[in-house]
Amino acid sequence: MSEPEDMAQEIRQTTPYDERLLLAQRTDSEINQAVLQPMLQTGKGFWVLVTGLSLIVAWGVYAWSYLIYWGIGVTGKNRPVYWTLFITTFVFWVGISHAGTMISAVLRLLKADWRRPITRGAEAMTAFALMMAGLYPLIHLGRVWKFYWMVPYPNNRLMWPNFQSPLMWDMVAIFTYLIGSSLYLYLALIPDMAMARDHTGSWRFKLYRVLALGWRGTEGEWHKLHRALGIFSVAIIPIFLSVHSIVSWDFAVTIQPRWHSTIFAPYFVIGAVYSGLSALASILVVVRRGMRLQEFLRAEHFDSLGKLVMVAGMAWVYFWFAGFIVEWYGNEPVVRELIREEVSGHLAPFFYLQMSANLIPIALLVFKRVRTTPALLLATTLLVNVGMFTERALIVIGSLQRNDLPFNWGNYRPTWVEISIVAMTFAGFALLYTLFSRIIPFVPVWEIKEGRLRYTMRRIGRLLVPTAAEID
């Protein structure tokens, strides 16, 4: 028996050892294969999934064309409810995109080790969710063919967009975040592209060779990569905070009752983190099963993620309450009417759905069994996002239904066009994510190997001692 196997045997015998040591027994090439194999083997289920999602996307594209051809009237909007499901879903997707950076950048800076296998999934989620969010400012335009008038391009009439408009801030913030998070995703991808290049053939080899940028893994290259990631991790945090703050100002800078609130920016940010982390947990559970990554995404990762979701949820409740109590206590006529609608009026079903779907998961996540059982965690985190979507709908649609002059009050009913387009972005997100997981190693192999170096069994005399090293 060779030395490592011998040691592995001994570890198994002398369990319970820390979960972190599980990968210590695997060789580098075994890890490579474990990550690459699910990418190369695509079963029937994969193609059924891709076809199904593509059909939903195609239907949504048809609905969008229908909307462009006939006008915004085919949606359920009216006066005063000028913004509805499109803006709601826009806010939702921007929220989802927040967890990627939260996990990657913040946890990277904090040197939280459990982040290693899930960073890539989180960063990809950020990029794709932002792409879906970015569609809505286009979809909701009355004349989408003139969208470029919002872009500050030089023109001979000196017509500039209005930088006082929160929609312009939005555009700047979202483009900045999309570019930043894509670069961040790509930077951490380079060593894995090189690994994939060295283990694949045909078109994949050509693709990975281009994407790997000639990475060879020299000491200098690693040094530069770590430096770049360090800089990016710090630089992207202000962007991540600013994006959802700016989205919240779309509402908060107007004088619409219930929108005009100073707490909206932090409230939206914390809601985004809550919803984004939950979405990440849901996705990881699904991908783990679909791609057989049980070895990399283990109970300890879900445990930590579940705790994070729970903390974010508690913070969300605090911010929600801090906003609500002031509105309730202030007792301004329109706000009072809106609160009455929520608590006992026609918005009540949505309000109680929102509150229960946001509060129950926090209570459930207290239990370790919920955090570490994939099915339970999936159900819990999906519930959170049902709640968060409803919350955004209540803020956007609910508030607009009432305003200062009672004669202008109105109600809103969604139409098939709006629902199809919302479904399109959900399916589009899932489709992009599914295709991504077959082309890009879902688990950041180099980060795992690096983390594995931290925790090793070392033999000191007769003793086997688990050791931890200090590395970034």
Next chain:
Amino acid sequence: MATDANLSVENDRRWVLVVDLDRCTGCQACVVACHAENNIPVVGEKQAAYGRWMHWIIIQRYWEGEYPNVKARFMPVMCQQCTEAPCEPVCPVFATYHNAEGLNAQIYNRCIGTRFCGSACPYKVRTYNWFRPEFPEPLIEQLNPDVTVRTRGIMEKCTFCIQRIRRAEIDSQAEGRILADGEIQPACVQTCPTSALVFGDLGDPDSRASQLARSHRSFRLLPELGTDPGVIYLKGGETNV
């Protein structure tokens, strides 16, 4: 009067519309006149019932009291032409902006239809072209050539009949005379059978609108929002029953 009569119509006027609620009978003649003057499409019963009417003037009707002692109160609400307009800063493409005479101008051809102005407006007086506008025969024959016909996906609203303001200004300038008070009449003012509406320059202390604005009955809509509207209401009493 214009600061340089030869070069510009820019000046320090403040156009206001005075609405006397004591005189308003809620007859909607102003609404019809406005439709005819400004090429406003008629959307039909079904769309109107869903809150998609396109009247630039909305006769708001409120019931007061319990049956059988019920009173109906009417309040015509059109774009308030705010000095501090909430709709203006939010437009990403400057389709709505403040012109030199203190009016909220709307450039239809610049509008891309974000509807942000509509959400921001506390009076909800902006109307949106949900579909391609239709002018069935014979309405198509009487479109006003001075006003753009808007397409779908565009926000529009009361302009104080800016085409009439401009025509009167240019005519008076061409004839080398001073614009007289009452010479400009928006379509609603011209049509109102009870003369409930008075249009004029608040900058001229002797204009009829200025005099009415100083009435003890005058108030502005939602003054607590600080929008400083250009529509001045005169409080209605018992006649408005």
